[in-house]
Amino acid sequence: MLAPALLAVALLTAPASTDTLSVIKARGYFIWGGDLEGGGPFMWPDEAAPRGLAGVEAELAEMLAQELSRATGTTIVPRFFQGQWDTLPSILGTGRIDMVMNGYEWTPERVAVVDSTIPYYVYELQLIVPEGSPIASWDQLHGGPRKQIGVLGGSSSETYIRQHFTASEVQPVLYDGNVNAMSDTAAGKLDATVQDLPIATFYHKDFPKLRFVDKPVEPGRYVILVRKGDDGLREVLDAAIVSLRQRGALRALYERYDMWNATQENPTLLQLPKLEATRADDSPVRAFVAKHGKLLLAAAGTTILLSVTAMPLAIFIGMFIAVTRLYGPRAFVIPATIYVEVIRGTPLMLQLFFIFFLLPAVGINISALPAAIIGLAVNYSAYEAEIYRAGLQAVPVGQMEAALTLGMSRGQALRRIVLPQAARMVMPPVTNDFIALFKDTSVCSVITVVELSKRYNIAVMNNPKDILPLAAVTALLYLGMSYPLSLLSTRMEHRLRR
Amino acid sequence: MIKVSHLKKSHGALGVLRDVSVEIDRGDVAVIIGPSGCGKSTFLRCLNGLESFDSGSVCVGNVTLSADLASDVYRRRLAAMRRQMGMVFQQFHLFPHLSVLGNVMEAPLRVLGADAKATLEKAEQLLDRVGVLAKAHEKPARLSGGEQQRVAIARALAMDPQVMLFDEPTSALDPSLMQEVLQVLQSLARTGQTMVIVTHDMAFARRIATTVHVFGEGMVQRSGAPETIFCDAEPEVMLAPVRGNRGAVRAAMRNRVRRYKH
Numbered sequence: 001m002l003a004p005a006l007l008a009v010a011l012l013t014a015p016a017s018t019d020t021l022s023v024i025k026a027r028g029y030f031i032w033g034g035d036l037e038g039g040g041p042f043m044w045p046d047e048a049a050p051r052g053l054a055g056v057e058a059e060l061a062e063m064l065a066q067e068l069s070r071a072t073g074t075t076i077v078p079r080f081f082q083g084q085w086d087t088l089p090s091i092l093g094t095g096r097i098d099m100v101m102n103g104y105e106w107t108p109e110r111v112a113v114v115d116s117t118i119p120y121y122v123y124e125l126q127l128i129v130p131e132g133s134p135i136a137s138w139d140q141l142h143g144g145p146r147k148q149i150g151v152l153g154g155s156s157s158e159t160y161i162r163q164h165f166t167a168s169e170v171q172p173v174l175y176d177g178n179v180n181a182m183s184d185t186a187a188g189k190l191d192a193t194v195q196d197l198p199i200a201t202f203y204h205k206d207f208p209k210l211r212f213v214d215k216p217v218e219p220g221r222y223v224i225l226v227r228k229g230d231d232g233l234r235e236v237l238d239a240a241i242v243s244l245r246q247r248g249a250l251r252a253l254y255e256r257y258d259m260w261n262a263t264q265e266n267p268t269l270l271q272l273p274k275l276e277a278t279r280a281d282d283s284p285v286r287a288f289v290a291k292h293g294k295l296l297l298a299a300a301g302t303t304i305l306l307s308v309t310a311m312p313l314a315i316f317i318g319m320f321i322a323v324t325r326l327y328g329p330r331a332f333v334i335p336a337t338i339y340v341e342v343i344r345g346t347p348l349m350l351q352l353f354f355i356f357f358l359l360p361a362v363g364i365n366i367s368a369l370p371a372a373i374i375g376l377a378v379n380y381s382a383y384e385a386e387i388y389r390a391g392l393q394a395v396p397v398g399q400m401e402a403a404l405t406l407g408m409s410r411g412q413a414l415r416r417i418v419l420p421q422a423a424r425m426v427m428p429p430v431t432n433d434f435i436a437l438f439k440d441t442s443v444c445s446v447i448t449v450v451e452l453s454k455r456y457n458i459a460v461m462n463n464p465k466d467i468l469p470l471a472a473v474t475a476l477l478y479l480g481m482s483y484p485l486s487l488l489s490t491r492m493e494h495r496l497r498r
Numbered sequence: 499m500i501k502v503s504h505l506k507k508s509h510g511a512l513g514v515l516r517d518v519s520v521e522i523d524r525g526d527v528a529v530i531i532g533p534s535g536c537g538k539s540t541f542l543r544c545l546n547g548l549e550s551f552d553s554g555s556v557c558v559g560n561v562t563l564s565a566d567l568a569s570d571v572y573r574r575r576l577a578a579m580r581r582q583m584g585m586v587f588q589q590f591h592l593f594p595h596l597s598v599l600g601n602v603m604e605a606p607l608r609v610l611g612a613d614a615k616a617t618l619e620k621a622e623q624l625l626d627r628v629g630v631l632a633k634a635h636e637k638p639a640r641l642s643g644g645e646q647q648r649v650a651i652a653r654a655l656a657m658d659p660q661v662m663l664f665d666e667p668t669s670a671l672d673p674s675l676m677q678e679v680l681q682v683l684q685s686l687a688r689t690g691q692t693m694v695i696v697t698h699d700m701a702f703a704r705r706i707a708t709t710v711h712v713f714g715e716g717m718v719q720r721s722g723a724p725e726t727i728f729c730d731a732e733p734e735v736m737l738a739p740v741r742g743n744r745g746a747v748r749a750a751m752r753n754r755v756r757r758y759k760h
Contacts, residue, residue, distance in 0.1 A: 398589055399591060399593065401548055401587070402585075405580060405584065405663075406653070412608055412609070424595065
């Protein structure tokens with residue numbers, strides 16, 4: 001939570017102090033940022049390619065470097081910098097990289113914080129449905145039952161869906177990666193997905209069961225981002241793009257990747273739109289609340305829902321596993337031990353992926369929210385099991401013996417005498433885990449659950465200007481939720497100890 | 499009431515109980531004495547199945563437990579046997595998360611499914627009888643050792659046991675607190691309660707026992723009324739270490755008998 005806020009400070013307080021272009025000339029290379037996780041057609045690791053990087057943007061970087069070399073009379077080569085996609089503009093602000101080129105679209109909000117070149121590509125949004133779907137056009141998304149549409153969280157697809165359809169017509173399901181949204185559509189888990197056309201085209205071969213329907217809509221411009229005020233670099237890059245386009249080099253490149261279409265020659269789309277003079281907001285606070293308030297609160301609600309359902313489940317499963325390991329029949333002890341070791345030894349994110357993306361392959365379909373709750377509960381149950389095992393072992397053996405001599409069965413003695421004492425002992429570590437789980441809910445965004453962290457990331461991506469207040473409000477919301485939890489458990493501890 | 503025949507138990511090569519046969523009649527206060535390590539506590543724990551034994555049998559009332567029973571039969575009989583016996587431990591083992599009253603009521607309510615109101619009345623009577631009714635709503639940790647042990651006795655009595663087993667009931671208490679517990683045991687004996695008490699406190703044994711069994715080397719060395727036992731053997735005989743000094747008890751007793759004759 002703190003990291004983005006710090007990045008934001010860097011982003012907002014570090015305009016180009018030195019002329020980046022002369023720095024690049026002096027060192028002989030420029031550093032461009034991108035995220036390999038985004039995949040095709042933009043870039044991916046490839047041992048055979050120059051500098052180990054293949055994809056349309058990797059090749060474009062080489063071409064730009066050649067243009068820059070010619071324009072400046074010095075040899076300049078590209079150098080790639082790997083960063084998480086949504087943090088790339090912030091990394092740019094810190095001065096670690098010279099530019100960002102990774103399918104970033106031009107938006108008025110974005111260019112309020114960074115500067116942008118002219119477009120190097122014009123993309124459109126494509127509606128994609130599974131084979132045999134009744135949906136044949138955008139219009140058919142109107143009316144009828146509510147349809148689930150997979151989109152990349154925070155992308156223009158999400159914005160388009162939210163602007164053109166009501167919440168009762170279409171429910172956007174937010175994904176972290178394009179491929180997962182497409183595979184879930186192909187598997188019939190979603191009614192449709194909306195994707196940037198070049199991405200959809202590139203991955204179509206992997207999902208033969210997907211159908212592209214209706215015309216692509218909502219053209220947008222992919223641009224290169226540079227630091228605010230870095231005009232020297234921006235102008236050289238603009239000139240390079242114009243030169244590549246005029247020589248037909250861009251067209252040849254895009255044709256090789258199956259990305260060329262008539263839209264690329266639309267003269268208005270190849271220019272940046274004029275920025276309308278933004279009318280002075282009557283109150284920035286009111287505008288902020290109107291734009292983010294409801295969404296952030298709803299996301300906070302999801303965070304709470306995940307925590308308060310997953311933790312009791314985790315405690316219950318954990319207790320069961322601990323009792324099995326200590327008192328169970330031998331045949332169950334080994335499986336219980338394996339359970340603990342496997343669950344503890346693998347990351348939560350992989351477990352969530354397994355439940356949400358792999359179980360459907362064997363016919364078990366669990367929707368996102370229950371899948372997230374189950375994933376969190378299972379993951380934490382392994383830790384709770386170990387805590388409970390320690391707690392149970394700390395109860396003196398005489399307690400069990402006293403209960404047995406009073407005629408209780410082992411089960412009764414466990415339930416009534418041993419477990420309640422163990423529960424008191426493990427209160428502090430369990431409370432600790434509850435707060436940890438509470439924050440781990442953010443991992444659930446990988447399976448399309450939009451909780452507070454995810455909502456924050458999306459909001460920042462679409463409104464980079466608001467990053468500081470957004471970070472502050474999000475942090476406060478987290479604190480506002482976890483502090484009462486701490487208070488509550490402290491009080492419970494006191495009551496139980498009396 | 500209780501008939502133990504040829505009870506044997508060993509931990510590996512070490513014979514803890516080598517061949518124990520004891521009979522205890524209804525209304526008896528049987529006190530088991532002997533040096534530490536002689537197997538007297540193990541013997542008591544075998545009576546209610548807290549420890550298993552290798553061979554021989556234990557018969558309490560009409561239930562017989564032997565080592566060679568099938569496990570489900572063994573379990574059923576053990577449950578029946580435990581229902582006839584209450585046990586009091588050296589370290590009390592009260593349930594710390596329950597109040598004094600809760601400790602006494604827990605088993606009747608959960609095991610017998612007894613009526614709550616009747617159970618409460620009976621629990622209060624029992625606490626009154628052992629003299630801790632005033633602390634009925636306290637947690638055990640707030641009670642003195644003597645009080646805790648008296649609550650433990652009330653807790654066991656709440657199940658109306660035919661036999662009460664006591665494992666060193668006063669060893670964890672200082673002398674003044676010991677006195678309180680002793681009085682409770684004496685009043686219990688006067689009501690005709692059958693009791694088996696393991697102790698190494700001779701004075702205590704002498705005051706309360708109807709029969710004394712002297713354990714040594716995993717066997718019953720002597721049995722008899724307290725007057726005869728305590729006239730014959732000197733206290734150091736009872737306390738002679740057994741481990742690493744095999745036969746010491748027997749030798750000491752032989753010497754004593756010889757001296758007495760001469």
